Amino acid sequence: MLFSPGWRAPIRQGEVLAVFSLGLVLGGALSAGVVWLVSGLAAPVPATARAVLTVLVAAVAAAREAGLIRLPLPQNSRQIPQEVLMHRLRTGSLQFGFEMGTGVRTYVSASSPYVLALGLLLAHMSAPATLLAGVAFGAGRALSAALTYWARSRDRDALIAARMAWVKNVTALSVLAAATLLLVR
């Protein structure tokens, strides 16, 4: 929990949030850069096959979030050690955000990030376009933390827990709809 022991703590949590968000964005950009480098391997595959595969994976992800199928995610089942935040708060928050932003250093509990990674891999867009998607991924994670900070509510964890199923389902369905509209015409 980044904002432990809460928004009333006597430290500059806005500063922590800013550094953490920077780390998230940098981590997302790094992962997107790696995806872009590998995406060249997908270039020889026919565009139709790449489009169909992306939509198919998005459909499987939506079905998984809806509970229609059970599918374990190939995630790194470890937590980022809390010690990174204990000694040097700024660099620790930056490291914490960076590791989370990469999406490969800790749990990834939703299906949509996998659709994003595969979609970018198969789309083989320009480097700036792919990096922008990675930055957006980090920014999306940062937005969640920012809303928690701005909410200043003791009940925030309970609210997020209550909304998570909706968030994941709406996300997966809209990613499926967007991929279908964009790639299958």
Add this chain to the structure above:
Amino acid sequence: MLQLTALPAGRLRRGLTEPLLPVTVLALLAVAAAALSATVMCWAAVGALAGFALSGSV
């Protein structure tokens, strides 16, 4: 009187930080961009959605 003035601010804050709000906006953006064949914008919106879908992590 204090309660009367504080309550709307609390409600406003709760409404503006509601987790489903950014999901709805980003979902509409992703689908609209896809419909307009705005590939880069579409993948950027999907990226933000995918990141936000991990909200429970922090």
